[in-house]
Amino acid sequence: xxxxxxxxxxxxxxxxxxxxxxxxxxxxxxISSTAVLIRGYARRQQQFHTEVQKHDKEMSNADVYAQxxxxxxxxPEPLSIFSAGADRRIAGSVSVAHNAAPVMISGxxxxxxxxxxxxxxxxxxxxxxxxxxxxxxxxxxxxSEEKEKGTLRLVFSNNLPRHTFLAxxxxxxxxxxxxxxxxxxxxxxLLAYLHPAVQLTGTDMLRLVLVxxxxxxxxxxFYSLGVLFSILMKRSSTSLVFLLFIWVFLVILLPPGIIxxxxxxxxxESQSAIDQQAEALRKEWYKRMWEYKDNHPRPxxxxxxxxxxxxxxxxxxYAYHLGYAPREVAEWLINGSIYGHNLKIEYEDRIYExxxxxxxxxxxxxxxxxxxxxFSPSAVFYKFACQITGTDASVQxxxxxxxxxxxxxxxxxxxxxxxxxxxxxxxxxxxxxxxxVSDLIRVRDTEGYERVKSVIEKVYNPKDVKPLxxxxxxxxKFLRLSLTDSLNETLPDLIVLILLNLLLLTGCxxxxxxxxxx
Amino acid sequence: xxxAIDLTKRYEDGILALDHVNFEVxxxxxxxxxxxxxxxxxxxxxxxLNFIEPTDGKALINGIDSTKEPLKAxxxxxxxxxxxxxxxxxxxxxxxxxxxxxxxxxxxxxEDYYQVMRxxxxxxxxxxxxxxxFSKGMRQKLGISIAIIKDAPAILxxxxxSGLDPKASAEFQKILLDLKxxxxxxxxxxxxxxRAKTVADRVGIMKEGRLVMMRTxxxxxxxxxxxxxxxxxxxxxx
Numbered sequence: 001x002x003x004x005x006x007x008x009x010x011x012x013x014x015x016x017x018x019x020x021x022x023x024x025x026x027x028x029x030x031i032s033s034t035a036v037l038i039r040g041y042a043r044r045q046q047q048f049h050t051e052v053q054k055h056d057k058e059m060s061n062a063d064v065y066a067q068x069x070x071x072x073x074x075x076p077e078p079l080s081i082f083s084a085g086a087d088r089r090i091a092g093s094v095s096v097a098h099n100a101a102p103v104m105i106s107g108x109x110x111x112x113x114x115x116x117x118x119x120x121x122x123x124x125x126x127x128x129x130x131x132x133x134x135x136x137x138x139x140x141x142x143x144s145e146e147k148e149k150g151t152l153r154l155v156f157s158n159n160l161p162r163h164t165f166l167a168x169x170x171x172x173x174x175x176x177x178x179x180x181x182x183x184x185x186x187x188x189x190l191l192a193y194l195h196p197a198v199q200l201t202g203t204d205m206l207r208l209v210l211v212x213x214x215x216x217x218x219x220x221x222f223y224s225l226g227v228l229f230s231i232l233m234k235r236s237s238t239s240l241v242f243l244l245f246i247w248v249f250l251v252i253l254l255p256p257g258i259i260x261x262x263x264x265x266x267x268x269e270s271q272s273a274i275d276q277q278a279e280a281l282r283k284e285w286y287k288r289m290w291e292y293k294d295n296h297p298r299p300x301x302x303x304x305x306x307x308x309x310x311x312x313x314x315x316x317x318y319a320y321h322l323g324y325a326p327r328e329v330a331e332w333l334i335n336g337s338i339y340g341h342n343l344k345i346e347y348e349d350r351i352y353e354x355x356x357x358x359x360x361x362x363x364x365x366x367x368x369x370x371x372x373x374x375f376s377p378s379a380v381f382y383k384f385a386c387q388i389t390g391t392d393a394s395v396q397x398x399x400x401x402x403x404x405x406x407x408x409x410x411x412x413x414x415x416x417x418x419x420x421x422x423x424x425x426x427x428x429x430x431x432x433x434x435x436x437v438s439d440l441i442r443v444r445d446t447e448g449y450e451r452v453k454s455v456i457e458k459v460y461n462p463k464d465v466k467p468l469x470x471x472x473x474x475x476x477k478f479l480r481l482s483l484t485d486s487l488n489e490t491l492p493d494l495i496v497l498i499l500l501n502l503l504l505l506t507g508c509x510x511x512x513x514x515x516x517x518x
Numbered sequence: 519x520x521x522a523i524d525l526t527k528r529y530e531d532g533i534l535a536l537d538h539v540n541f542e543v544x545x546x547x548x549x550x551x552x553x554x555x556x557x558x559x560x561x562x563x564x565x566x567l568n569f570i571e572p573t574d575g576k577a578l579i580n581g582i583d584s585t586k587e588p589l590k591a592x593x594x595x596x597x598x599x600x601x602x603x604x605x606x607x608x609x610x611x612x613x614x615x616x617x618x619x620x621x622x623x624x625x626x627x628x629e630d631y632y633q634v635m636r637x638x639x640x641x642x643x644x645x646x647x648x649x650x651x652f653s654k655g656m657r658q659k660l661g662i663s664i665a666i667i668k669d670a671p672a673i674l675x676x677x678x679x680s681g682l683d684p685k686a687s688a689e690f691q692k693i694l695l696d697l698k699x700x701x702x703x704x705x706x707x708x709x710x711x712x713r714a715k716t717v718a719d720r721v722g723i724m725k726e727g728r729l730v731m732m733r734t735x736x737x738x739x740x741x742x743x744x745x746x747x748x749x750x751x752x753x754x755x756x
Contacts (some may be wrong), residue, residue, distance in 0.1 A: 004619040150603035157597035158620040159589040518569045
């Protein structure tokens with residue numbers, strides 16, 4: 001009997017013109033949104049590869065460790081073609097160096113990018129908004145219409161248990177509505193699968209299956225809600241009005257409303273305040289460098305003996321690169337730079353910690369929002385889909401954390417190479433290559449300035465300076481959360497969707513066994 | 519087969535819809551219940567189908583108390599309402615198939631359905647036509663088909679000829695008599711005294727929830743049923 005009831009409901013749904021319209025609309029939206037997102041993904045993927053090559057080339061040009069800056073690139077998430085999430089908003093690359101910590105570089109200054117409940121038009125948004133509404137339009141009258149038309153009397157004149165009728169209608173209704181979902185998804189998936197730029201792994205497919213399962217749970221929440229109201233309300237029209245109001249509240253109003261409340265009850269200072277603190281630390285470092293300079297006065301400084309020296313200011317012994325200088329100046333610069341760069345590492349660590357703590361605060365705010373957003377099945381589904389597909393905004397935090405971890409490995413690498421304790425920090429030449437100023441003066445006075453120039457050129461000829469051997473430099477690869485970790489993170493959301501279903505189904509059952517079927 | 523023992527129903531608002539009603543419909547018998555609107559005819563049917571529970575008394579189908587064992591009792595009864603409402607997007611055969619399966623008939627063929635529809639006088643072209651194109655008469659016939667195909671020993675008919683044209687009513691009458699011949703216990707609530715007179719083996723008149731009169735066919739033919747009915751109705755207004 002369950003099958004008979006389910007089959008009737010299934011056929012009753014799919015034989016209607018509204019179903020055909022809805023199915024076609026969903027199919028068109030799934031395909032068109034995925035096609036647009038695939039195009040964007042392919043472009044970003046191409047850009048990623050170009051950037052990686054460009055950054056590798058830039059890095060290989062470094063001839064001193066002070067100038068070694070590594071640009072870290074995060075590839076676009078392949079599953080963002082189904083669940084755009086925050087993937088496009090998250091930084092695709094960040095520069096790190098021993099003296100430059102990675103900081104969050106995207107997101108509006110006053111906004112928490114982790115607080116997001118809608119994305120651009122993608123499969124998830126279509127399910128979140130259009131399919132949930134469609135489901136309501138097919139469930140608001142499941143029982144009330146049969147009561148209004150009188151078929152319910154005829155049905156229950158048979159030895160049919162009420163729970164069988166209810167279960168059959170829910171099962172048949174859901175199966176009919178899963179049909180456009182699965183067809184739409186299958187079309188979108190094929191579109192992606194056949195595109196050369198999209199490489200989906202087995203795990204990616206498993207993640208997609210989980211998203212579809214969550215979508216089914218999410219849609220069945222709205223279906224059960226519709227059935228519940230169709231039992232509670234005598235008239236289908238009343239049921240529809242109530243359900244539309246609830247839908248607007250749960251899907252459109254509640255998520256941004258909760259985020260607004262969270263901003264009020266757990267405010268986080270703006271990023272500009274952190275920027276100011278970071279700036280203060282940089283100034284403190286600068287001050288300490290001036291103090292160092294006071295204790296280590298600059299040797300006699302003759303501009304004509306100096307060549308290709310990259311410094312913040314010539315008054316400070318802090319250089320990024322030294323081409324040529326008299327030995328006294330070279331030693332002053334090398335020693336000062338060793339002190340300054342190591343000191344800078346300490347300050348950059350503190351600056352990173354500032355931003356990291358700020359990000360943690362943003363994350364805590366987002367966690368509170370997530371907990372409250374569990375009142376909205378729509379937001380729960382969105383969060384689940386984004387986290388499982390790796391397109392949630394917390395990817396930005398992980399990217400920054402991994403970038404900082406890489407920076408620490410880079411510092412260790414430079415230290416192991418002696419790059420933070422020797423002349424190699426700022427020059428490719430040994431200290432003895434630089435003549436004392438007295439020798440240079442003597443040569444100039446006896447043999448003329450042209451001879452001095454040739455001495456300098458002999459020591460420093462850019463063509464002869466070999467770039468650093470970076471063949472064994474640590475490589476960066478952005479690590480996505482494993483499927484197990486993603487599941488662990490999203491398990492509460494999945495449980496919420498399951499519990500909501502159980503709650504609503506129980507509500508349907510309790511109200512229906514007590515309802516008047518006449 | 520159908521038996522009401524002191525069947526009483528008082529609604530939550532205090533209205534006494536049925537007051538200790540007793541009757542029995544035997545196999546191969548048609549019992550027509552006459553009465554004005556609100557007299558308690560439909561309430562009686564609702565009690566037999568366990569749509570509502572009695573305040574007192576019992577409604578037995580095939581000896582089974584429909585309150586205590588509603589699902590078991592409903593195996594033995596078919597029901598035709600005043601306005602047979604079926605699924606308009608389905609064809610007559612699909613509707614018949616659906617309700618036959620609910621009635622426990624799961625092994626019927628398309629031909630079986632066609633045969634029953636022929637039996638009630640539905641035209642062949644209507645078999646695979648959608649219900650939304652059906653007239654009331656056609657829907658009533660299909661309702662009867664549903665009752666026939668269930669092949670239950672008892673049938674409850676709630677004003678089945680209401681709104682039918684004379685031809686359709688006559689056809690309906692013939693079907694009822696066929697069912698009676700097959701030994702079905704038929705309980706029919708109706709306003710239609712003429713139809714009751716033609717088909718009933720016994721007639722009861724309900725008034726304000728009480729079964730105020732019961733006559734056998736021989737008795738009501740002798741006494742003039744129209745006059746009896748009017749007399750009882752006038753008593754009400756007097």
